[in-house]
Amino acid sequence: MPALAFLSQWRDRLPGVCAVCASWPARPVCDACVARFAPPVPRCRSCALPVPEDVARCGECLRHPPPLDACLACCDYAWPWPGRIGRFKFQGEAGWATPLATLIRSMPWVEPVLEQADLVLPMPLSAQRLKSRGFNQALELARQLSPRKMEARLLLRTRDTPPQSGLPRAQRLTNLRGAFALEPLRAHEARGRRVVLVDDVMTSGASLFAAAQVLRDAGAAHVAGIVFARTGRPDAARAP
Ligand SMILES: [Zn+2]
Numbered sequence: 519m520p521a522l523a524f525l526s527q528w529r530d531r532l533p534g535v536c537a538v539c540a541s542w543p544a545r546p547v548c549d550a551c552v553a554r555f556a557p558p559v560p561r562c563r564s565c566a567l568p569v570p571e572d573v574a575r576c577g578e579c580l581r582h583p584p585p586l587d588a589c590l591a592c593c594d595y596a597w598p599w600p601g602r603i604g605r606f607k608f609q610g611e612a613g614w615a616t617p618l619a620t621l622i623r624s625m626p627w628v629e630p631v632l633e634q635a636d637l638v639l640p641m642p643l644s645a646q647r648l649k650s651r652g653f654n655q656a657l658e659l660a661r662q663l664s665p666r667k668m669e670a671r672l673l674l675r676t677r678d679t680p681p682q683s684g685l686p687r688a689q690r691l692t693n694l695r696g697a698f699a700l701e702p703l704r705a706h707e708a709r710g711r712r713v714v715l716v717d718d719v720m721t722s723g724a725s726l727f728a729a730a731q732v733l734r735d736a737g738a739a740h741v742a743g744i745v746f747a748r749t750g751r752p753d754a755a756r757a758p
Pocket residue numbers: 536537538539540541544547548549550551552
């Protein structure tokens with residue numbers, strides 16, 4: 519094994535070392551890295567895009583309210599997170615679930631949302647994607663956030679969809695129609711419940727909104743999204 523790879527693995531397994539800058543002793547991610555890379559910023563309550571102070575919802579969500587009652591994101595999808603999330607997701611470094619979940623929990627409103635939830639559902643991967651990747655990173659995060667309420671077999675991804683990027687919003691939503699479903703024998707379990715959907719990265723929001731709509735259609739009383747990182751929306755700059 520190359521020395522650098524060995525050192526990096528060794529570092530990641532050491533207890534008490536910041537997962538980002540490797541300073542010691544530290545919580546999974548040290549205070550300085552949180553302040554630098556995941557500072558709390560005002561975000562739209564429905565889609566978690568950054569908004570100016572005192573603005574509750576972005577223009578797009580005011581015009582087309584998404585089916586989420588609340589949406590919380592820890593940080594922007596910007597350096598160093600794409601690399602860290604990539605290692606978590608594509609290189610199977612499941613140990614990253616702990617620092618990412620710790621950061622998520624430190625966000626304002628996350629604890630109360632998890633406390634009030636009846637069900638915490640990871641955004642599902644299709645069987646095909648799960649097979650090629652070996653694990654679902656959203657499930658690992660959801661398990662860390664709420665092991666007792668996490669339910670991995672209720673919300674299903676019934677089919678993969680072509681890449682969403684570059685498609686206009688309306689087309690992305692059409693693209694995802696029928697991509698999520700509740701396990702038919704258990705669909706009643708969502709009725710009247712408060713549900714939290716968990717994912718690592720929220721890009722356009724189309725997947726999260728499509729899954730939330732399935733839960734709403736099944737009678738869920740409240741649906742919130744909690745994600746680690748949020749990418750900007752290309753059309754966000756034009757929103758009032
Ligand atoms: Zn650090």
